[in-house]
Amino acid sequence: MTRFGLRLPNQQTRLIALAVSYHLSRPGAELNPDTLAEYEHGLAGLLPVLDSQLDLETAVLEVTPLQAVLLSTAMSSVIGELKMYSVFDTMSQGSRRPRSAATGFDDRLRTLFPEVVGDPACATMLAESMTMLRREIPSGRAREIIGEERRASLAARARKKRWQFWKRA
Numbered sequence: 001m002t003r004f005g006l007r008l009p010n011q012q013t014r015l016i017a018l019a020v021s022y023h024l025s026r027p028g029a030e031l032n033p034d035t036l037a038e039y040e041h042g043l044a045g046l047l048p049v050l051d052s053q054l055d056l057e058t059a060v061l062e063v064t065p066l067q068a069v070l071l072s073t074a075m076s077s078v079i080g081e082l083k084m085y086s087v088f089d090t091m092s093q094g095s096r097r098p099r100s101a102a103t104g105f106d107d108r109l110r111t112l113f114p115e116v117v118g119d120p121a122c123a124t125m126l127a128e129s130m131t132m133l134r135r136e137i138p139s140g141r142a143r144e145i146i147g148e149e150r151r152a153s154l155a156a157r158a159r160k161k162r163w164q165f166w167k168r169a
Contacts (some may be wrong), residue, residue: 006066014112023070023073085123113126
């Protein structure tokens with residue numbers, strides 16, 4: 001199975017942990033749309049690996065093509081959340097009301113990046129960092145690999161002879 005190795009400085013590890021947490025907070029995010037079964041190797045397995053490396057200077061992470069695509073999508077969603085964070089903070093007028101519709105996003109953001117509590121505008125800088133990091137995720141190549149695997153699977157199914165009950169061996 002193809003895997004992509006990522007070596008991440010601490011802040012990037014925290015950004016990816018935020019994206020994975022965001023992804024997992026969405027109902028049905030780990031369901032394969034083709035089979036409606038949970039992904040065998042989705043992002044749920046990455047969260048404990050990331051959490052165990054949050055205090056390290058550099059984290060090492062291996063992701064499958066599917067995980068790379070899911071991670072890239074999750075990062076895109078989090079970038080939007082972070083860009084709007086300071087606006088929603090201003091609208092909340094200092095109340096403890098959540099700034100995000102994603103369950104637990106605010107708490108996870110504040111835990112991973114405590115500086116956001118004192119200065120919600122820091123979220124905009126985090127969005128910029130997440131945008132740069134997203135470009136480093138090999139999601140384009142991962143999509144190609146997934147497509148190649150899907151085509152190979154369909155071709156193998158097409159070559160497989162159906163049992164023909166009218167023929168005797």
